[in-house]
Structure formats: C-alpha cells, structure tokens
Amino acid sequence: MQVRIFALMDEPILDAICERIRHKTYIKGSRILNHGGIIEKMVFVVRGKLESVGVDGIVVPLAEGDACGEELLTWYLEHSLVRTDGKKVRLPGQRLLSNRTVKCLTNVEVFSLRAADLEEVTIYFTRFLRSPHVQGALRYESPYWRSLAATRIQVAWRYRKKRLSRSDSQTI
Template identity: 70%
Template sequence: MFVLAGHVVGSCWYLFGLQRVNQCLQDACSNLSCRKFIDCGDGHNIDKFQNMLDWQDWINDSSSTDCFNSQGHFSYGIYSQAVLLSTRGSIITRYLYSLFWGFQQISTLAGNQVPSYFEGEVLFTMAIVGLGLLLFALLIGNMQNFLQALGRRKLEMQLRRRDVEQWMSHRRLPEGLRRQVRQAERFSWAATRGVNEEELLENLPEDLQRDIRRHFFKFLKKVRLFTLMDEPIIDAMCEKLKQKFYIRGSDIFYQRGPVEKMVFIVRGKVQSIGVDGNTASLSEGDVCGEELLTWYLENSSVHKDGGKIRFPGHRLFSTRTVKCLTNVEAFALRAADLEEVTVLFARFLRNPRVQGAIRYESPYWRNIAAIRIQVAWKYRQMRLKRG
C-alpha cells in the first residue's frame, strides 16, 4: 500500500506540475497568435513554426521563458521541482524522482511543503496529509495487533510453564525428570506455537479436513508400504494419526515392552537396537512399530456378520529398543485405531505385495529373518558334524 500510494502521489505531482507550467505559458501569451505554440500537437511540423515571424517573438519573450524558472514571477508552490524536472533528465530520472517525492511526502505528511494560494494545490497537499495519516494509522494498527498477538502467545507460554513448574513441585519430581519435562515442553511449544491442530481442524468442513490432512501427511508417500495403498486407506489412516514429540534420549519402544502404536517419523533421527545388538538408523519418512500391522492381520479374524473376534490377553511385545538420537517430531497411529483400519481394509492389507513390502522395509522383520537364518545355519552345521 505504501509503494502504491507513493506511485500515485508522485505521478499526480508531476502531472499537476506540468499543468501549472501550461497555465503559466497561457498567462504569458500577450496575443492570440502565440497560443498556437502551446499544446498545439504539431511537434512534427516544428520547421513550419520556426519560419513564422511570431516564433522569434515567442521564444525571446521574457515572461514566457520565465515560466521554466522555479524562482520566476509565477508561484509554483510545491511544484517548483517538477518545473525543473520537466526540462531536463531522461524518463527514468523523472520517474524515479517523482516516486521519491511521493514517498517523501507520505512519510513526512507533506510537512516540508508550502503550497501556493492556488486552490487545487492546497487541496492536493491536504490529500497527501490525509493519505499519509491513513497509512500511518494502518501501520500502527497492524503493529499493535502483531505485538498483542506476540504478547498473548508469550503470556500463554509463561502461564503454561508456571503450571508445569507447580505441578512438578507438587509431585516432587527429581531434578533429572524436571529437566526432561522442561525440554519436552520447550520443544513441543516451538513445534506447534501453542496451537491445538486437532481442535482447529474439527471446526472445518470434512472435505477441507481431508485435503489438509493429505497435505500434512505427504510424507506417507515416502514410505514404500503406502505407495501400494489406495487413497481410501491412506485417508482412513490420516484421520487417526496423532502428532507426537520426543526429546533426545527418549525411548519410543523398549525391549519386552508392549507395542501399542505405529510411529511415522517426520523430523529427527532415531536408532533401533535389536536384542542381539544390531542397530538400524531411522530418519524422516521411516516407520517403527510396523510389526503391529502384521500382528493384527495374523492374530485376528472376522465374524460372518462383520464383527471382530478378539483374543483376550494377546499383546505384541517389542524385541528392540527404539531410542531418539535428536528431538523427534512424529505422528502416531494407536493400536485401537490401527485395529479399526485392519478390519475395514483387511482384504487389501492381506495382499502378498503389501505383506512383502512390510517385511522388506521393516528393521523388525529383517532382524527376525536374520535370527531365523542364523538358527537354520547352526542346525545345518550340527547335522553336518553328526553325519
């Protein structure tokens, strides 16, 4: 808006300046014959005018030549610089200087200009002052809203930190745990800026929610498993994904602990450590806990009426430790939600290509395969020795 206003004011100033020069020349004409030299539109016939007797009188007339002197008898007021600018310089110089003049007057509210007694010039100066005040008021209003938004976010952050400190003090947490809680709170706040995305999305139309979730979870396409899936399955998973944050040193899974979620890594680095000490690095686009999907497919069945047959007491336990090497931002798919997805799309998920993709990309299944190969090799060596 400031740049546009500078262009408008500068252009009007140069145009009105030319009009004032034209008015001065009109006033300087002592007879009607010289008026054909003003705004004649016959610049291509300049030779014809030069041969006229009136031409020499016109160019030698002191009152006419004095119109191109800003300090002459004609009062130009705020257009004095426009008079000099119209007689010299290229079109680029005229454009840049007019733009500069417009910026300067808007910024200073025309405080350094003294108009003449010409009514149009006075009104133009008043318009510049009003436009400058309007832009200045808009600037102040926007800055105030911006600072209030920053102050509100800062106040929310301070109140939350105070509540967390009071809670930790009430629960008498040790200092080590308090440091980890503070670090997790800082990382969570920096990643979300205090905005509850789930609450925000719930107030939007369903089709818009679906499009936004597809944009959020474009990283799913980086996982080979999901490149084989249709859009309805991906949409169903996207609706269930929940944002999670882990700080450096946290364990997403630990050995002999229950596997209750699939975790899709969005940002950060993770290390998977198997029972035998084998390690695998995971980063953006990788998945951990994917064995939960296969486990649900292999350890459940469905009634004829579509109802789920549950096996009480059956749970999947982790055979590896997944530790965060850096602060990690991820999305998690809980076991209950994953179970619902497997019921809806069980036929597709049991496809051999999908099962092969799960086992090929999964560090868990690679570790299982390595263990089974080692066991088979040992048994073979034992049979060879007996033979």
C-alpha cells in the same frame, strides 16, 4: 509421502490412516518402544534418527521414511476372529509385547497411529492388507522384519555349517 510404507497403499486406506494419525515430536534420548512393554502405537519417522535394539543385541538404525511398531499391524491381522455376522472381534486380554527398544538419537518428528486406530483400519481394509503383495512389501520395507530375517538366515547358516562339519568328520 516421505514414509515408504505409505507409498505402497491405495488412496482409501491412506485417507483412513490420515484421519487417525497424529503428529508428535520426541526429544533426544526418549524411548518410543521398551523391551517387554506393550506396543501401543505404530510410528512413522518423518525427521530424525533412532536406533532399534533387539533382544539379540542387533542394532538397526532408523531414519526418515522408516517405521517402528509395524509388527502391530501383522499381529492385528493374525489375532482377530470373524463372527458369523461378518464382524471382526479381537480376542480380549491379548496384547503384543515388544521384543526391542527404540530410542531417539536426535530430536525426532513422527506420525503416530495408536493401536486402537490401527485395529480399526485393519478391520476396514483387511482384504487389502492381507494380500501377499502388501504383506511382502511391508516386510521388505520394515527394518524390524529385515533384521529378524537376517538373524534367522545367520542361524540357519551356522546350523548347516555345523551339520556339514559333523558329517565330514564322521566320513573320515
């Protein structure tokens, strides 16, 4: 229960995740995600420190209770089709590429959930995972989504300042 995202989930989904989760240890200097590489797992940090460096150069520290690869969950929820018989089918050949690099600053102990297992969990618990409350909470707790939001806010603010300065110079 050290992982904050797990605290948001109900017992059935926690049980399904716990059946599929694997305990792993990464040594200092190893990489969990590489920029441009395929995201093959979602990782929940139990112990240790990591850093996530986005393509924009923003560095986000990760520590106990954080997760990386959580965009894989959202991607599976958005990129699956429902057949007429009610079964979900993922579009073949599509894979999610990472837009950041996650590197271990210390020895790190994690719980890892493979992409195939995560896809299976999303199929079983789609209704729960698609609820706005859960999506909002996952994004609020996620360092990835927080840094993405901060970047977009900064861009919007700079655009607004530039637009206002142009309109002020035109009225003079």
